[in-house]
Amino acid sequence: MDLKRIAMMGCVVWTMAACAHKPPQNVPPQQGASPVPSAKVESNYQTLPNVELTDQILYEILLGDVAAQRGRPDVAAQIYLTAAKSTRDPRLAAQAARLAYEARQIEKSREAFALWQALEPKSMQARQGLATILLSGGKLEEARTQLVELLATDAANNGEVFLQIYPLLARYPDKAAIYTLVHDLAKPYPKVSEAQWALAQAADAVGKNEIALQAAHQARILRPSWDGATMLEAQFLLRDKPQQGVALVEKYLTDYPESREMRLFYARVLTGQKRYAAARAEFQKLLVDFPDSADLAFAVALLSLEMGELDRAEQELKQSLANGKKDSNGIYYYLAQLSEAKKQDAEALENYRKVQTGEYAFPANLKVAYLLNKLGKQEEARQHLRAMSVENNQQRVQVILIETQWLREAKQYEEAFQVLSQSLKKMPDHPELLYEAGMVASLMGRRDTFEQMMRKLIQLKPDHAQAYNALGYDFLDRNERVQEGMQLVEKAYALTPDDAAITDSMGWGYYRLGDLAKSLEFLRRAYAGNPDPEIAAHLGEVLWVQGKKDEAQNIWQQALKDYPDNKVLLSVIKKFQP
16 A cells, blocks of 8 residues: 555544544533533644554554444544554544543543643643543542643633533532532632632532522622523522522513523522412513423413413413423323313323323323222222332332222221232332231231231331331220330330321320320320311310310310211210210
8 A cells, every 4th residue: 555545544534533423512421421521622733743654553543443433432442542652642542532431431531531631731622521530530639630720721711611510520429528629729710700600509519508609699790691690699599588589580680681591490480489470471471482382381381270270271281282392191191180170080080091101100090090999990990000010119019008098998908908918028028018017907906917017117117106106006095005005105206296196196195194184285286286086086085084074075076077977086975975
């Protein structure tokens, strides 16, 4: 092969090496992006080696390019790196670095970027890439040196550097170390808005709220037109000074009414504050600029639904569906909810059945089962539950508990216990299944099984307040092992003192122990927290025993209006008023 042909071939190969497999820009490295933060692409290498293009070098370069084209960036990276070391050519080192990163070979990528930087000391991309790789690997101190030099040598773009590196730093678990690093990096650049923006977020991550707010404010002052800085300051203000936060956003929109990102942020803030009408108005303003945006139309419809404007919401949802640009599963889900709100169960059932995939599929299937059961089709509802596909044990257990709840309500305790027992064979230590099985066993009168399951649950989860309470209350209610029962209930109360049912158990325990004053104190508190019929029964009994019969009767009669068929309530009334 003559030298002229070799030279021509070499030009083609170098061009291919510079262009092949260029990964997407401005995406975090963990998501497969280029490790080079800057979007700039260097086209002129300042320092190239004076190396003859031998047949061997040409062969290696072609081999590397073929490997890259065939989807083997790992192989290609090694070939280019070897060639870069022998030729000292920064173009080969750059391609080796990019390909090694594409192949997730972090150490090799780090080696290649370091070589590229050594061969091309003025390359901003090489330095940025090496710093990014070091940050991704958690090597903060090594990255610090690169970042300090990068910011110093690329002053015209140091704001962009801060924007690019902070998302990488934010993933690092040691937030205190990140704050120190960002603080040190930003210190020489008090007039760079992006540096203050990064400092604000780093400070916020370690709870330095005043510093975070001051830095965010400074970032906004330095660049008043940058919506990112204003949003950050507004977010901090919204926590403790929501009116100031909203006012800041409104002032920005007055000055820069065309900022779509800020208007969207404002609409979401209003939604979070439950100012639904105002939020809907902002979303509708955005719809003027983006009339084909299915997401915006969907947001408007959901706000109408939240505001109780059902007919308008239905019209907007159907319009969003007609546009065909929004995933129909979510639209059908909310159309079904709207039908439920209108008490149109058959129509709701039809719409829920149309939800086939995505995040709404599982809740929609649960709704189908619920409506079938509500419509009196219990067996079909159970079959639907059992046929549902689940993604994890959490969903699986949720389905099981719904079925057993229905069986309990139908007083089919034996069948409910069988369903739970079969499930416990596959998940023997699942807390929710154990608790439910124990409670069903109690309803069946199987006290030993109930106690065994509650004690196992307590052993598995020593902080399971409901298990302590269930077992302790069982002893107290039967007036057996009262001291032990009280100890269990006290443990439950220590874990969750604001639970009305547990507070009721405490009051009932003191009643069993003969301390009527303390009993009344706890029972009044429980009843104030939840006027449950069983709590009303307990409170009335203690009042009656204390001689406060009129008050007891008033509490019982009030509870009877809401719960006329409650067995515990009826039993205690019959006990004292036969």
